[in-house]
Amino acid sequence: MERLGGPVPLPLEPTFNSEMPYWKPQVKVDDRTRAFTHRLLRDFHYQWRHIFRNRYNSVTLRVLARAIIRLSTLDFEVHENTGGLGPRGVHVWITQLPAWKPFEADVVRVGNVCVVLYQAIQEGLSIVQQHVSSQKFSNTESPSTTDSGETQAHYMILSIRHIMLCYATGPDLFQHTAPEPLFNGDYGIGPPSDLALDYLTWATASARPSILTPLRSLPIEVQDIILNYISVGTVVAAKVGCLLGLGSLFLWKDGPLKVALQERYLIRHSGSSVESEVWFGEHRSGIVYLARGSYRRYD
Template identity: 35%
Template sequence: MAESDFTPYQQPSLPTISILAFPLPYLESRTSLSPLTLPFLSRIFLDFNHQWRHIFRWIYADSTFRKLSYAILQIALLDFRIVEDASRWNHKSLWGAYVNAHQLPPWQACEDSFFRVGNTFVVLDQGLQRAMAIVEQHAKDNITHPSDEQQPTKYFLLSVRHVMLCRAGKGGVLSYTQPTPFLNGVDAPSPEAIKITLEGLSPPYPHKITKLHQVPIEIQDRILEHASERSGISTARVSSRFGLAVFLVEGK
């Protein structure tokens, strides 16, 4: 076989988004986060984006998209499993810290593309314009068929590569944030995209104030360190879920 028998490989074009499809004005994210939550989740999403970059940079099937979406939701909700491994030679291929270039996500996928998380409707679609069409139709249906039960009016649109947050006001009028780049395997996820994700999935109630909140931060850190089996990542996850501003020490 000669060299002339080969043809250059052309990588398929990745999906693009037109900002013109989402005209101004845009909403501003207004999430109130603890001093730890945003830095902690930024590091988690940064690592997730890097570990699976061989998929994020490519065109992937809908089944893979639903698995990536499931992972994003679990990370944002701080509902994920932590397995720490200090050795690069002693890791498990399924849950280890390292991912092979040919590996596909082994975890479960989102079963539906439209569902509720708390008081938020989550819309999954690799095209934000299609997701917006679903939101518009749902908002119209709520106006056409009023109910005594209070309906959620917040929508979180996730295409993995971009995120948006929509709110349905009186008369079904929609307002939304600017489509924000999220996970593409090349660029680091922006703080604004993470804020939008957390605002879209934030619980409708504030963190419950406990006696643990009333002790000094240094003591909170020591208590959570022991409660989390001396794991720095576990400590940060637990403290974020309870709204505690504890220290996250590098390399801990």
């Protein structure tokens, strides 16, 4: 596979000064959601690597951040194509820019967490400090917790290349995790860490719809059968399974075939497997899946 060209050299480690001990939350992510969202996020990173691997401005950061948050909260649509002719070429060109709208501010609320969007971690920490000082956090009340009883993050600093979680312990006081590497556009230098993706999925859980259904009481084999009737392709069924808390882990397979990321449009006959394309409203995300006998690996 031909490479897209060398990246602009970027620091792998964020530069910031902090004398506070790192917060080490006990992050618990549902296995079903983890298997689905981690793959979506890694594939989004791969498709737009020509942007991630270079320098970009604050508007582009907010564009990328919005897509990352939408994927982690399952806020997207899947369009299915069962055959026929279509465009030619690649799904994401090296000169292409994302078409969806950015977040409108550098600090946005996503569920119960405030997402702070700054490329410099130190600047993001300063914004968190100012925000904590302006809020009425009491040092006598217990920190908010998740459904599993773990301390809930109040803030997520998302520089795109790194992610850091923070929670307020009182007026002018907060703790934060160590920065974890997220998306830098080059898997050879430093792929996103599993912990970074877990932070992203865990911190935004309150913004992800969770629909209670009596179907959860059925045997998991029966749940899988029900999900198989939801759509032609397996990607839609996997998303619904995450929203409803139903079914087995999605193994990114359709029968004996592996569901793989497609980089190019294919000429497909009516009998070929379904093509599943992720959209953000009216805009393509660049992520397209097709069940095939062979699949690519990341560079």
